Amino acid sequence: MPQRDLIVVGASAGGVEALRTLVGSLPAELPAAVLVVLHVPAQGASALAAVLARETALDVAPAVDGEVLAPGTVRVAPPDRHLLVVDDEGVLRTHLSRGPRENGHRPAADPLFRSAAHVAGARVVGVVLSGSLDDGAAGLRRVRGRGGLAVVQDPADAAYSGMPEAALHIAGADHVAPVGELGDLLGSLVGLDVPAVPGAGDGGPRPLEDALAEMEGAALACADRPGAPTGISCPDCGGPLYGSAVGPMHRFRCRVGHAWSADTLVGAQTSAVESALWAALRSLEEKADLADRMSESAVSRGHLLTADRFTEHAGDARQAALVLRDLLEGAALSVPRAGGDEGPSTGD
Incomplete structure (x- = not known):
């Protein structure tokens, strides 16, 4: 035994x-x-x-x-x-x-x-x-x-x-x-006798999620989908996610195998939204800076109407940037995320 x-x-x-x-x-x-x-x-x-x-x-x-x-x-x-x-x-x-x-x-x-x-x-x-x-x-x-x-x-x-x-x-x-x-x-x-579980270690087929974790070629090329379509994209690869239930838990997995629980998926989506907002904020501030330079150039050439138009563009960009800063500073994005232990003991 x-x-x-x-x-x-x-x-x-x-x-x-x-x-x-x-x-x-x-x-x-x-x-x-x-x-x-x-x-x-x-x-x-x-x-x-x-x-x-x-x-x-x-x-x-x-x-x-x-x-x-x-x-x-x-x-x-x-x-x-x-x-x-x-x-x-x-x-x-x-x-x-x-x-x-x-x-x-x-x-x-x-x-x-x-x-x-x-x-x-x-x-x-x-x-x-x-x-x-x-x-x-x-x-x-x-x-x-x-x-x-x-x-x-x-x-x-x-x-x-x-x-x-x-x-x-x-x-x-x-x-x-x-x-x-x-x-x-x-x-x-440990060290106690236990009954043998039928199928354990018998070389039989692995569940799809296990085969994906092992990078088995047959699993990656398999036409089966790991659940029902959800209409949500995978934060790691952008592919469609398929949903299934593990008891009371909702699980999501894409075709190539990235897997998420509902909580970790929300955390990953929050990170993606925050990254997109920071990128948009950077673009708006660069747009405002460029419009200011174009306005100064127009003034130096005596094109005052053009200068006013660029000044208006700069003001609109800065106003939009203020809105994004308020969103980034707000509590709406404060979603708990999965994290490793960041103490000095975990790595060099």
Whole structure:
């Protein structure tokens, strides 16, 4: 009978301290592999593995492609790569993918959770820690649906409660506890016999969203659409988004695989609107400056009517620019956004 031997962890804002506490409290003889995703910038290197290694006697290192999962190891997703789990003739291995961003992130928690659930079923424990918005909630629901366990940091204990609260709402949880108690809890959950889940690790077809995350050519060329048309465009690529429901959660995915929850989509659209407004403001101010120069040139040539017309254009542009400044300074654009932990521990 298989044993519960895989822990997958997702975190975002406030996640570095939560991960330090969690990893530091795991048993030294942990009979499970641990895979960690923290939202980090795509550019540059991440120091997270080195930070976590100082907290534990476990083997902590950045994940590499194709490594066999082994008990007592902690592997951390590198920047700009999804960390996935694949089945290689009955052996679980890591896989690093530059698949489409999900919830605006790569790495993201949802692809890790989904892939682990698909190939390992009840052997998986999914853990959601501090973070904003809701990455990890849909993936944790998949973990539970395949017989695995869901563990969530108590939202009241989290520096950012968004991800834990979303996980509880969308997926529910088998255990909820402060992060300081999670190490001992996870130690008690792993190493136990679990029933085999039919289909897990059998080499069968992957769900479309999993295949897209792995950049499988057949999935990218597939004529199937990941849901019903919404009439909304993808903030990442501009393609049409298709909507579907994951329990009470609305999910959106474009044909090439960029995925969004409703909350992260609103945040991305807000960023796009703000960027467009700043671009329009710059154009208006440049237009006003150019009109002033044209007016001065007309005056120097004695073309006073032309000068008045350019002066009027400059005034109209500056008035429009004032309206845009008011919009940019207003609260209407203050929508929470998904974010990584920006502390010095996450990268160089």
